[in-house]
Amino acid sequence: MPREAQYLAVAEKLRARILSGEWEIGERLPSRARLAVEYEVGRNVLQRAMNRLIIDGLLEGRAGSGTYVRTPRERLRLVRSRLRHRREGSRPGPDRRERGRADAWDSHSQVRVPAPEPIAERLAISPGDLCVNTHYEFLADGQPVQLSESWEPLAITGETPIVLPEMGPLAGKGVVERMRSIGVVISRVVEVPRPARATQVQANLLGISVGDLVLQIERTIFDADGRPVETADMVIPDVRREVVYEFGVDRP
Structure with a gap:
């Protein structure tokens, strides 16, 4: 799989899990290292995937704490x-x-x-x-x-x-x-x-x-x-x- 498509594929898999309610709003996701192992990708790929979901408003990063499911905002x-x-x-x-x-x-x-x-x-x-x-x-x-x-x-x-x-x-x-x-x-x-x-x-x-x-x-x-x-x-x-x-x- 091309490197550019790899992080997008991981982002879509994470998106599906978030939207299905696997992690509740405000819940912290597993560490990047753990998710990277789970998806068999490098940490840089996993980081780009999570950054994509942060930009899309599904996740938010908290300095020194981790990445959390973001509270939906009315658009x-x-x-x-x-x-x-x-x-x-x-x-x-x-x-x-x-x-x-x-x-x-x-x-x-x-x-x-x-x-x-x-x-x-x-x-x-x-x-x-x-x-x-x-x-x-x-x-x-x-x-x-x-x-x-x-x-x-x-x-x-x-x-x-x-x-x-x-x-x-x-x-x-x-x-x-x-x-x-x-x-x-x-x-x-x-x-x-x-x-x-x-x-x-x-x-x-x-x-x-x-x-x-x-x-x-x-x-x-x-x-x-x-x-x-x-x-x-x-x-x-x-x-x-x-x-x-x-x-x-x-x-x-």
């Missing part, structure tokens, strides 16, 4: 939809709020931050051009569910009441409404989703494990002239969120 649906935004506005009422949808957030903005080269390219500005950089931590029922880092060119919002996204008369109203207030009309939003693994910083902020699967969404917002006015990197933990995109159909 809620997060719908990203332009139609929904049009129907409900920027803040849906409590009777329409999607289960688990972020209902609070913490943010921190810095002004006059030079744009790194990748951000400058996305904003069609020069590297080093000044921006407003904002970090967000979104919460649902007090639990962290999403991170976001936003960049807005200071050339657009500087010297206006909306220079800080979460301060001023339109604090928290979102990019579309804030930009409209200074005469900038938003025409389209482009999102590029990519799977990734949680870094140490992301894991600490989201309350997940390092290496857990996350969805990274690179979002850029354009005005009616095709000028990028904001770009952001969002991080959503896969173990808590199923991200769904909703599209409308043009009628003839």
Whole structure:
């Protein structure tokens, strides 16, 4: 059996035993050494198999203690939809709020931050051009569910009441409404989703494990002239969120 397939086969056998209830939630699994002997594989193969199940949310490692069956977490649906935004506005009422949808957030903005080269390219500005950089931590029922880092060119919002996204008369109203207030009309939003693994910083902020699967969404917002006015990197933990995109159909 090829080495790459070997650890996947072991992972599937362990998965079947876990799902069958052989080990109860919160119960510690046998040692890696014992399982390696049982499956007649090397410890590295067994380690990769268990890491796979940790990433998938079935197991959790506890430093100095061992590996345990993880308590299942409810995975809620997060719908990203332009139609929904049009129907409900920027803040849906409590009777329409999607289960688990972020209902609070913490943010921190810095002004006059030079744009790194990748951000400058996305904003069609020069590297080093000044921006407003904002970090967000979104919460649902007090639990962290999403991170976001936003960049807005200071050339657009500087010297206006909306220079800080979460301060001023339109604090928290979102990019579309804030930009409209200074005469900038938003025409389209482009999102590029990519799977990734949680870094140490992301894991600490989201309350997940390092290496857990996350969805990274690179979002850029354009005005009616095709000028990028904001770009952001969002991080959503896969173990808590199923991200769904909703599209409308043009009628003839």
